[in-house]
Amino acid sequence: MVLRCPAKLPKTRRNEHALNERDMLLSDSDLLALWLSFRLAGTVTLVLLLLGTPIAWWLARTRGWWKGPIGAVVALPLVLPPSVLGFYLLVAMGPNGPIGRLTQTLGLGLLPFTFWGLVAASVFYSLPFMVQPLQTAFEAIGDRPLEVAATLRASPIDAFFTVAVPLALPGFVTASILTFTHTVGEFGVVLMIGGNLAGITRVASVQIYDHVEALEYTQAHRLAAVMLIFSFLVLLAVYAWRPNPKKGT
Amino acid sequence: MESIHACFRIEWSRFCLDVDLKLPLRGVTALFGPSGSGKTTLLRCIAGLERAPHGRLTVGGEIWQDGHHWVPTHKRPLGYIFQEASLFSHLTVLGNLHYGLRRISTAARVSVEHAIELLGISHLLDRKPDRLSGGERQRVAIARALAVNPRLLLMDEPLAALDLKRKQEILPYLDRLHDELKIPVLYVSHAPDEVARLADHLVVMETGRVLIDGPLAETLARLDLPIYLGEDIGTIIETTVSAVDNEWHLMRVDFQGGHLWARDSGILVGRRVRVRVLARDVSLADRLGHSSIQNVLNGIVDAIGDDEHPGLALVRVKVGEARLVARLTKRAASSLALQVGKEVWVQVKSVALLE
Numbered sequence: 084m085v086l087r088c089p090a091k092l093p094k095t096r097r098n099e100h101a102l103n104e105r106d107m108l109l110s111d112s113d114l115l116a117l118w119l120s121f122r123l124a125g126t127v128t129l130v131l132l133l134l135g136t137p138i139a140w141w142l143a144r145t146r147g148w149w150k151g152p153i154g155a156v157v158a159l160p161l162v163l164p165p166s167v168l169g170f171y172l173l174v175a176m177g178p179n180g181p182i183g184r185l186t187q188t189l190g191l192g193l194l195p196f197t198f199w200g201l202v203a204a205s206v207f208y209s210l211p212f213m214v215q216p217l218q219t220a221f222e223a224i225g226d227r228p229l230e231v232a233a234t235l236r237a238s239p240i241d242a243f244f245t246v247a248v249p250l251a252l253p254g255f256v257t258a259s260i261l262t263f264t265h266t267v268g269e270f271g272v273v274l275m276i277g278g279n280l281a282g283i284t285r286v287a288s289v290q291i292y293d294h295v296e297a298l299e300y301t302q303a304h305r306l307a308a309v310m311l312i313f314s315f316l317v318l319l320a321v322y323a324w325r326p327n328p329k330k331g332t
Numbered sequence: 333m334e335s336i337h338a339c340f341r342i343e344w345s346r347f348c349l350d351v352d353l354k355l356p357l358r359g360v361t362a363l364f365g366p367s368g369s370g371k372t373t374l375l376r377c378i379a380g381l382e383r384a385p386h387g388r389l390t391v392g393g394e395i396w397q398d399g400h401h402w403v404p405t406h407k408r409p410l411g412y413i414f415q416e417a418s419l420f421s422h423l424t425v426l427g428n429l430h431y432g433l434r435r436i437s438t439a440a441r442v443s444v445e446h447a448i449e450l451l452g453i454s455h456l457l458d459r460k461p462d463r464l465s466g467g468e469r470q471r472v473a474i475a476r477a478l479a480v481n482p483r484l485l486l487m488d489e490p491l492a493a494l495d496l497k498r499k500q501e502i503l504p505y506l507d508r509l510h511d512e513l514k515i516p517v518l519y520v521s522h523a524p525d526e527v528a529r530l531a532d533h534l535v536v537m538e539t540g541r542v543l544i545d546g547p548l549a550e551t552l553a554r555l556d557l558p559i560y561l562g563e564d565i566g567t568i569i570e571t572t573v574s575a576v577d578n579e580w581h582l583m584r585v586d587f588q589g590g591h592l593w594a595r596d597s598g599i600l601v602g603r604r605v606r607v608r609v610l611a612r613d614v615s616l617a618d619r620l621g622h623s624s625i626q627n628v629l630n631g632i633v634d635a636i637g638d639d640e641h642p643g644l645a646l647v648r649v650k651v652g653e654a655r656l657v658a659r660l661t662k663r664a665a666s667s668l669a670l671q672v673g674k675e676v677w678v679q680v681k682s683v684a685l686l687e
Contacts, residue, residue, distance in 0.1 A: 227414065227416075227418050228418065228420060230381050230405075230412075230414075230418075231412075231414065231418045231420070232406075232420075232431070233380075233381070233404070233405035233406045234379060234381075234405060234406075234410065234411065234412035234432075234477070235406075235431050235432030235435060235476070235477075235480060236406050236407075236432055236435035236436055236480060237406055237431075237432075237435055238404075238406050239406075241406075241435075242406075245431075246420060249422040250420075250421065250422055252422075
């Protein structure tokens with residue numbers, strides 16, 4: 084299964100191309116779509132580790148009235164139809180939207196229908212999957228270990244990295260895996276923001292949709308099975324890898 | 333300037349703290365009171381874990397908090413021991429001990445070996461906290477606090493979360509701290525026996541205010557205190573072991589003004605030992621007679637006060653420099669015609685050696 088560059092194939096030849104590779108488990112375009120899904124999920128997970136950690140920390144520690152509204156905004160993507168979120172993001176990132184103006188001013192061009200546009204949209208869409216497990220993990224630590232660290236001469240930032248992060252490590256693992264898998268499984272937002280450009284925005288979930296649209300059920304089956312097995316194995320890992328409940332220390 | 337001057341005012345919806353205290357910067361000072369009396373909050377204010385908006389705190393002349401300054405907890409040279417050991421569960425015992433040690437200046441570093449030896453934890457260093465017993469954890473927590481070479485040690489009911497057996501396991505180590513440490517200790521407790529055993533100075537608190545503050549022996553002998561001690565009212569006497577009677581397994585302890593016999597507990601002759609005499613174990617007589625009670629002292633009635641129950645009185649007797657309190661019925665006090673200045677015989681049924 085050599086990864087050629089099927090993205091450059093003209094659209095009309097796609098079916099023919101798939102037929103030629105009937106004997107292979109996955110076609111090159113399938114592999115490209117999978118690779119794009121994983122690249123997107125990996126990038127989003129990294130961005131959210133940097134972005135979601137401070138938000139989760141703040142939500143876990145603050146007693147201010149802002150906690151409610153911010154917590155609700157973070158949780159919105161859980162209940163909002165992806166098309167709604169995608170629509171607003173599309174407008175915001177468009178030539179006349181605030182984000183669009185900003186990216187144009189910065190010389191980045193427009194984000195919709197690009198890989199980085201997908202990343203930006205997915206960061207919003209997967210935010211709760213990073214923030215909520217982290218927030219729970221930080222809340223479970225409580226104030227005490229940080230107070231102990233302070234009495235042992237650790238500044239707040241020092242205590243965060245040497246006490247809070249190690250103690251919340253299972254939370255980081257869970258949050259990262261959930262974010263990654265959730266981004267891999269994304270469909271609606273991708274379609275709204277990214278469209279369907281092979282090699283740029285056509286991720287695995289969109290590829291399956293394409294296969295079904297084109298009545299290529301065999302290919303759809305194969306790719307869907309890969310996604311199913313992948314998701315199951317990852318979730319199995321999350322649920323099997325549960326450290327023993329901490330005894331009181 | 334060798335004192336802690338703490339002045340805090342906090343007004344929360346359900347709790348107020350209003351204290352203005354001057355505490356000695358040496359020995360063990362017990363902050364004593366029922367739960368909700370504000371003793372832990374006061375300790376947390378001193379540590380900087382709680383920030384009283386109107387507060388002033390100087391320790392040995394150094395300002396830790398006033399209207400313009402606020403020294404954050406991690407810059408205060410203190411050690412803090414919480415009620416639960418609160419060890420870092422991701423580190424071994426040694427990792428816990430080194431956590432603070434690595435963060436202090438090399439000049440301030442002392443050997444952590446001393447703390448390890450003092451708390452008897454050298455065989456536990458490689459273990460993770462979840463492999464320790466409750467008592468062991470608290471010993472590690474104490475060693476960890478000592479490892480940063482603090483100038484002030486704050487202890488928040490370090491024994492309260494432990495059962496009696498674990499308490500007995502830790503108390504000898506606290507005795508050693510008391511005897512060997514040169515740094516002042518603030519010790520929060522609601523257990524009279526711990527206070528009598530460990531403290532040199534006593535602060536009694538209630539509903540966020542300081543009721544009484546003074547040297548331990550003097551404060552325990554106050555008759556306006558008993559309501560907080562109940563059955564535990566009693567006084568302490570600093571004594572020296574002077575003789576051992578091997579035939580009867582007894583030990584004689586001397587103090588200025590007399591001596592007492594106690595069960596021989598193996599303490600060497602010449603050692604100083606603190607003795608606690610509970611008011612319910614003291615009776616008074618106006619003449620000497622034959623009795624099963626071996627400890628009879630001659631003293632002068634110093635003060636008479638009411639006990640909680642209307643039928644009971646507390647009578648304080650001065651024996652040399654020591655003071656003993658007897659709990660009597662008011663009828664007995666009346667039939668003995670007790671009054672301040674009267675000479676009486678004090679019969680002590682039992683004494684507790686606090687060592």
